Amino acid sequence: MQDLLQQTLSGTAPTDTHGTLPQLRWQWLDEGILELTPLAPVQHAVAISAGIHGNETAPVEIVNQLITELLQGARSLAVRxxxxxxxxxxxRAGKRYLRCDLNRLFGGRWQQFENCPEAQRALRLEQALETFWQVGAHQETRWHLDLHTAIRGSYHTRFGVMPFSSRPWPDDFMQWLTAAGMEALVFHRAPGGTFTHYSCEHFQAASCTLELGKALPFGQNDLTQFEATRRALAALLSGETLPEISAAPRRYRVAQQITRNSERFQLHMSPETLNFTAFPQGTLLAEDGETRYFVQQAREYVLFPNPNVAPGLRAGLMLVEDNAHNAALSGER
Known part of the structure; x- marks a missing residue:
């Protein structure tokens, strides 16, 4: 197998489902799930996911380029x-999802949607991740990078969303995110149904959802916008020195969530509102029957505004800045 993406889009398994190259073994585990293992022992296990939403293609193209280099022997592999x-x-359909939003179904939430194909896929992805980390050494370092693109444009072209965790984030993981060109990091303060929250909560992995640009069809992405991310991924996989770090990302934390609970939901933002748009205190953000959402802090920034989600799902997050951290960044410049 030479091209993971094309093999996956074909809807068929490769003729050979496993093989050994001079530096690694590879195994096709299931549709779109590939494991690569160095022949030499390593202490770092990395899971990279992309295409959780089917219309978010830039990360898929980036990952596929790197995997092709590994399978062709043009790049060494220094991690499981x-x-x-x-x-x-x-x-294949070029759609965000077919029936259910896959990135809301992890941590067993798929059990609520018996007839949804995305629910079956969430279970399969959970199983693949569990098996992958169970076979590793006890002292193995675990990272999970879930690559996405945002529905809307953003004042930060590249940013990361950190799942809720009571543990401190490893320094080398935070340094990698900076080297990968993240302009901002958003920190959740509550559990969620995302893939990264699942890996962080259940397997103590250092996990992050990387948002890279805006969702576009295959072939229409300007991958030069994400060159720092590609180079950082390449360095991670091959055990090379990270790209030079230019500026640390600004930090935000989630202040409140806007939830669509009924068909009466109205989001008081235009379709052109960018991620990280600021709103002053008191602004009416959304209403859903008798429920009103207002800006509660002196200034809040919107993230992922989407009035078209199914009832019960998140229609947006409101963020506040980590003032102490960002003030320190300003002082460094």
Whole structure:
């Protein structure tokens, strides 16, 4: 097998489902799920997922380029690697999802949607991740990078979303995110149904959802915008020195969540509102029947505004800045 993406889009398994190259073994585990293992012992296990939403293609193209280099022997492998193209049917259809939003179904939430194909896929992805880390050494370092693109444009072209965790984030993980060109990091303060929260909570992995630009069809992405991310991923996989770090990302934390609970929901933002748009205190953000959402802090920034989600799902997050951290960044410049 030479091209993970094309093999996945074909809807068929490769003729050979495993093989050994001079530096690594590879195994096709299931549709869009590939494991690569160095022949030499390593202490770092990395899971990279992309295509959890089928219309978010830039990360899929980036990951596929790197995997092709590994399979062709053009790049060495210094970590145990699990690659997961999350939602192959949605990738083939060019849609965010077919029935259910896959990135709301992890941590067993898939059990509420018996007839949804995304629910079955969430279970399969959970199983693949569990098996991958169970076979590793006890002292193995675990990272999970879930690559996405945002529906809307953003004042920060590249940013990371950190799942809720009571543990401190490893310094080398935070340094990697900076080297990967993240302009901002958003910190959740509550559990969620995302893939990264699942890996962080259940397997103590250092996990992050990387948002890279805006969702576009295959072939229409300007991958030069994400060159720092590609180089950082390449360095991680091959054990090379990280790219030079230019500026640390600004930090935000989630202040409140806007939830659509009924068909009466109205989001008082235009379709052109960018991620990280600021709103002053008192602004009416949304209403849903008798429920009103207002800006509660002196200034809050919107993230992922989407009035078209299914009832019960998140229609947006409101963020506040980590003033102490960002003030320190300003002082460094």
């Amino acid at each position: 690697l699990l690659v997961l193209l999350g939602n192959p049917p949605a990738l």
